Amino acid sequence: MSIKKEFLKGLVEKNPVMVLGIGLCPALAVTTSVSNALWMMIATTFVLTCSNVLVSLVKDYIPSHIRIPVFITIIAAFVTVVEITLKAYQPEVYTSLGIFIPLIVVNCIILGRAEEFASRNGVFISIIDALGMGIGFGLTLTILAFFRETLGANKLFGYTLIPGFKPAGMMAIAPGAFITLGLMLWAMNRIMVSRKHKK
């Protein structure tokens, strides 16, 4: 029961981007296409899961006043693994995500989960927490990317949707990202409020 709860909280109730408001930089920057968003989700979930496992294994041996530098080093090591692997096997993804792969290190979600969850809980439950949070993060990114890719480039997974339709280029750049996420948060607030009224 508790496993299900820990997994689901990352998806809705404590969704990192929509509710906690962290991990916003990659959410805004890489969501120009759905495939970029999915790759970002895979990379972040991998780093998050690995760092949560390692942190929960070594938590008893780290003196508490140096824990943050230790956590950051652990995270940076896994990010380097992702960086090298993507560069070797998926060079296209590596170029299109660009600077946002090294920047996974400073994604507050990962450090936040290490500090808040993995350093206080066992290995297995930390994995569940990491998967929930990673997928919740990726889900938001995918929805955001869906709107931005369809409206901003008239494409989905690289295929043209409506031939002859001139896309709104603004959606593909920074202003479109900000405004789309703002409207998504508004819609989410709206749904939450109407749910509360029903109860």
Added chain:
Amino acid sequence: MEIKLFITILFSTIFINNYVLSQTLGICPFLGVSKKTDSAAGMGFAVIFVMTLASVITYFIYKYILIPFSITYLRTIAFILVIASIVQLVEMAINKLSPSLYRALGIFLPLITTNCAVLGVAVLNVDSGFITKEFGLLMTIVQGFGAGVGFLLALMLMSGIRERLETADIPFNLRGMPISFIIAGLLSLAFLGFAGMSF
């Protein structure tokens, strides 16, 4: 001749490629600390200082340690540790030298470690190939300083608008984060106008 190049780099990092509004880096502190103008200014100046210092130190580390030993793939780990220690050192130094400045900036300094714009500027300095160029160090300093000024500018603009929003009559569901994102989108749209400027 060089002067013109430096001015171009400075203007482009402040206005055209503003780190916050056109590259969506450093969004978490941008939305987190922009509620009041005083704290926005404090955060902005702290970021200018750390970014300039981090650019210089990562330049030397990359050029004289990572390249000679051909371990450039470790740059993510090296840079994030350097930034974390700079932040820690700056915090201690300011605390000793000027307690009044520490009281003004103190609470923002730990937050800067996870500001992705700082790591972003360090990685972008390397990616833009300043290392091998003549006057590379100066270009790095100018880019780091400009990125910080751009961050301060975006933060000040945003906090000015948000102070007025406090008293505005906003639909209930849009209050808080959603309206902030939409405002940020409009600001970013305005900054697009600078993209037409050329030197």
